[in-house]
Amino acid sequence: RGAVVGSTESSWGPAARGVPEGLVPGVLSGCAIIVRGQPRGGPPPERQINLSNIRAGSLARRAAAGQPDAKDTPDEPWGFPAREFLRKKLIGKEVCFTVEYKTPQGREYGMVYLGKDTSGENIAESLVAEGLASRREGIRANNPEQSRLAELEEQAKSAKKGMWSEGTGSHTIRDLKYTIENPRHFVDSMHQKPVNGELVAVGTWWWLGLRLPACSAVLWLCPTFKREADAPEVPEPFAAEAKFFTESRLLQRDVQIVLESCHNQNILGTILHPNGNITELLLKEGFARCVDWSIAVYTRGADKLRAAERFAKERKLRIWRDYVAPTANLDQKDKQFVAKVMQVLNADAIVVKLNSGDHKTIHLSSIRPPRLEGDSTQDKNRKLRPLYDIPYMFEAREFLRKKLIGKKVNVTVDYIRPASSATETVPAFSERTCATVSIGGINIAEALVSKGLATVIRYRQDDDQRSSHYDELLAAEARAIKNGKGLHSKKEVPIHRVADISGDTQKAKQFLPFLQRAGRSEAVVEYVFSGSRLKLFMPKETCLITFLLAGIECPRGARNLPGLVQEGEPFSEEATHFTKELVLQREVGALRLSRGPRLLSGVSLYPPHIAALLSVSQPLALG
Template identity: 85%
Template sequence: LKLRFNTVLSGCAVIVRGQPRGGPPPERQINLSNVRAGALARRAVQGQPDTKDTPDEPWAFQAREFLRKKVIGKEVCFTVENKTPQGREYGMVYLGKDTSGENIAESLVTEGLATVRREGIRGNNPEQARLCDLEDQAKAAKKGLWSEGGGAHTIRDLKYTIENPRNFVDSLHQKPVNAIIEHVRDGCIVRALLLPDYYLVTVMLSGVKCPTFKREADGSETPEPFSAEAKFFTESRLLQRDVQIILESCPNQVILGTILHPNGNITELLLKEGFARCVDWSMAVYTQGAEKLRAAERSAKERKVRIWKDYVAPTANLDQKDRQFVAKVMQVMNADAIVVKLNSGEHKTIHLSSIRPPRLEGEVQINRFRPLYDIPYMFEAREFLRKKLIGKKVNVTVDYIRAATSAMETGGVPAFPERTCATVTIGGINIAEALISKGLATVIRYRQDDDQRSSHYDELLAAEARAIKNGKGLHSKKEVPIHRVADISGETQKAKQFLPFLQRAGRSEAVVEYVFSGSRLKLYMPKETCLITFLLAGIECPRGSRNMPGGMQVAEPYSEEATFFTKELVLQREVEVEVESMDKAGNFIGWLHIEGVNLSVALVENALSKVHFTAERSSYYKTLLSAEETARQRKEKVSLVEIQHDSSRNLQTLPGSVMDCTKLESLMESMRGEIAAQPPVEGSFSPRRGDFCIAKFGDGEWYRARIEKVESPAKVHVYYIDYGNREILSSTRLAALPPAFSTRTLPPQATEYAFAFIQVPQDDDARTDAVDSVVRDIQNTQCLLNVEYSGIVCPHVTLQFADSKDDVGLGLVKEGLVMVDVRKEKHLQKMVSDRHVHTSKYKNPNSECGATGQIV
């Protein structure tokens, strides 16, 4: 039989295995015929006091070593000469593929490492006779057993225990130690003989865990899947091989180490072939580089081999563009979350993977819901991220998506929405690692089978270990920092005390903590250590929607755009402010500058605000007027696509986008493609007033819309934000607006305006004449639009035909269809006078005129 040696039990007994076919092959013990080698040392049986340790017989270990080095891992041929009733097999073993190879028994006898069994010698057995001749020659040469002195020096001082294993491991300074692997318990636990001092120790491979054999109550063992294969994998490569072991740590009396073989590192091989998984608790002591182990495990996961055959990656459902992307940081939410702006314009919240921000311990309560200032090191963590990231482009690699949790799942704790957790780097620096290394966050510990973690988890653990060792931040034994910040927002008396000081200071440094609207902000004043509400001076910004005693007040046009503009420009940035005054509510009023830009001027220049009369006494008045004139001259071209006659809203025309129509078409095409790929579940959307959604129009296509009113699930009033028309639909024709196509990605393209300087007749017939005239003249044509002044509901504008530059509103006055609305502003008087000249031609002098006509 041709087999391969697996184990040498002694100088005269070996275990052989065949070639593996679909799993570990069966073992077979062969005892060498006609020879005997010394018995190796045996340890007393644990739990049996009547047994004791027995030492090596002289030359026993040398015989075993001679045979081990001669045959381990080699292909052999053997013959079976005798088999006892107990099943023991005796025979001759030859190196190579046939009996022409070296006879192992003869080699042992020649070297004086085994004796020949002479009793019962049969004269017709030439093999036995040859062994006797070889033994006589060894005796004559005084080799091995036949040397003088009896061989006492060949008996090992075998040590089964170490009094202080931790000190023993530390004393080696993680230097490689020569060893022989004597036994393999499972894929990652071995019994090794350390040379030259003959310590017999159990070593667990650092950083990994293999499937094992579970011991049952009755003493039997139940193998976990792939446990036998993992054990065979290690045995076939290491058992009774000469190796080097780096003893790396000894926690809880368990020696951790790495076994190095000339052909490779068994730890990495086990991982790469899917026989083991990484374990965090011992990964930190692995001296060969934890990233190598993670890379080997990742390779097995990607190939789905063995224990990973059913593995599904945390980001398997994400496209490549959604897994890795570059984005601009717009806001730092707290010490573990940021808001980034994607190339598409969409804003996305990103949580840093596997870290936990500073938090309060015990029952300490946060004062007035100010965790940023009241939680120790929270402010320092936020400031580190703010200074490092705000306004910068970062690389984002999504590690996992943490599913949303409901209150029931969290035992009554408030539910968390779905979280995108990622590794964020800037200039090659892992922000989470930098945060942890400064002691401003800690690393989350996971269950061993939890794969939702940072792709650089080991670096995070190492950074935390350094922070603990150096006593940084949260790990410092010093007194925790306290931030005594006075919040005087809305505190009139406190604001009065601060006002003179801020006025005298001229320009003061500040950090924009929050943006309420385009012109209303919350500032942190670092030198004064206070929080204030700050209103931009000299401008009148569109108001957003808000709750009023009579109900929800609808947002003014461009209020959302103004807020977004201010956020993009100044949120969490370092700015300079000039405080001029304060209002009755304790809010400070003044000018805000960022990198040489006056925010009030910037808003006016971008047609997101108007100059207020209070600016006249300011040194910035001329600059504001110039900015307003620049904005006024940039008249937007709009297309009138629909006219609606609504008596409650007076004359109302519905133009198309005042923005780039190409962007709208692109957005609609992308949105409908996504909806077609993942159709909404009918009835899953619960409409609420003010919510944005998508609505299915009569043509069967989906459009962006806003809920205006909910009478019942069957009667939901919607406003199509890109086309201006309204409709009453069932909630089954509504669905949630995909985040990628929100109003942040592209603002609503239909904007409501009112005709400036005109009053519409209240008489139905007269109103109809005015509407018919507008339909006839401007529907489906392009006009130039200019905002003249703001109104209660919407801005008031003038329209000019794009080709002739004729004024549409003036044309209505000339035809006598409307009356002129008197305005008192000085800069509007010329336009009002031009219209008054033509009021005598009004065709219906007996009709009463009502409110200003409106267009959308």
């Protein structure tokens, strides 16, 4: 802090007998304080007042950065107790002061009184009386004030107070640590329990300095002071006001700090104060915005932070003065509904059947399924099968299939992603309905992310088109990363070698003896070609086979033939739809397989949990 910041005579409140007054936001040492004047259309001016005629021990100073030979300076004896005496007595209190003289460098020296006039407690005298400061050498007691200081000093010496007590005062020197060798270990050792501390600095970026047993903590993002190379500091709008807002409420106050996590050697935490949560207050007043990358570790209700931010957005406060809320384009009945899951598409989308009988594709909001990273080492001539070739895609699909197929789920539409055109690197996408899907009170996307089977999409800070449970998704991903689940595991990725013999008669003949010896085989219906033609995945045998239902023939659907399109027979679509609803992606049991003229086939397929299917064909035959 400078000696005088934006000071004008009109900025200082009217005080009795013409003495300037103000609030004390900070104590620099045992003989120097900051006095803040009245605000005039912005953060108020500040003045550094040094107590004249007395001297207190200096506080420790860290070595200047960029100077290899510089060393940290420790506390002088009784310097810190003197500073603490002033901090506890003056922070947030009204004082008045007189200026006796001013140095050519602009440093002001004078007397400070607690209250609005000079009849209040003389702070310099109180320090000397407690043995926390001494009279400056060479000062003659030729006026009442100096005589009073000399008298109080003699009394402190006689009572052996403070610096006049026996010993060297070494016990008052702090053993300060400016860095932490292992920040993550330090945070983990606190177990997210509140620890006592003091807010010692509000940075010009997005950090707060805290004095703990040994810690500096990084908290939340406020508007910043940006500095380009070789350019002056240019604050973002409301940066100075946000800094003042925090300083005026917390600077040098005793607080409790909860250390939440560690990110890039910076400690993330929360400040607790009896008068409220400064994080929520900054958001509610429009001085700050939620930060996705750190809100995931916030343990005291991220929903409260989002609600506070939403409050400021709706009222267009400060940094949100130009905010435009997204327009809702859905009726309530289309935004929330119950539907039956008919199919799982890879690992981030499902097909549901609405009450009207229509089918609708729903994409899980704000998550991304497993992807093939980097250059694939597989044979370039072999067609990529995402379900089996992309690591963890099969596990993710199976998780959703076992949880959802045939079940009724609650769907809450979060946003509609508009259609996009193709670019050189990104394919075209049709319009997508993105929603939160839950069953039995469980958010399916969150469960998927917590198992490491999907990742959370990162958005621009001003993008509101995201999941209504976005913070829970981030928290689930943080847990998955910490526990090394799925995609975040350091183990070798699972490999699925699945032989597709569904279109190869020769391979089908080779596999038939193995399948026949197996007797009853478990399978999953992967695809329905028509009412009587299916593709099955057999997990034990790790192969894909084609089945024809024996003893029946369903109408043929439309087919694309060379040079022409063959129209489908009557009721072909109805037959295909009927079979899809009954068996698609369900677990079934195949009995006594036999070989047909073209395809591998069987004589009975029992999905025991589908009574309706058995009532149509008893037993259901495959051909």
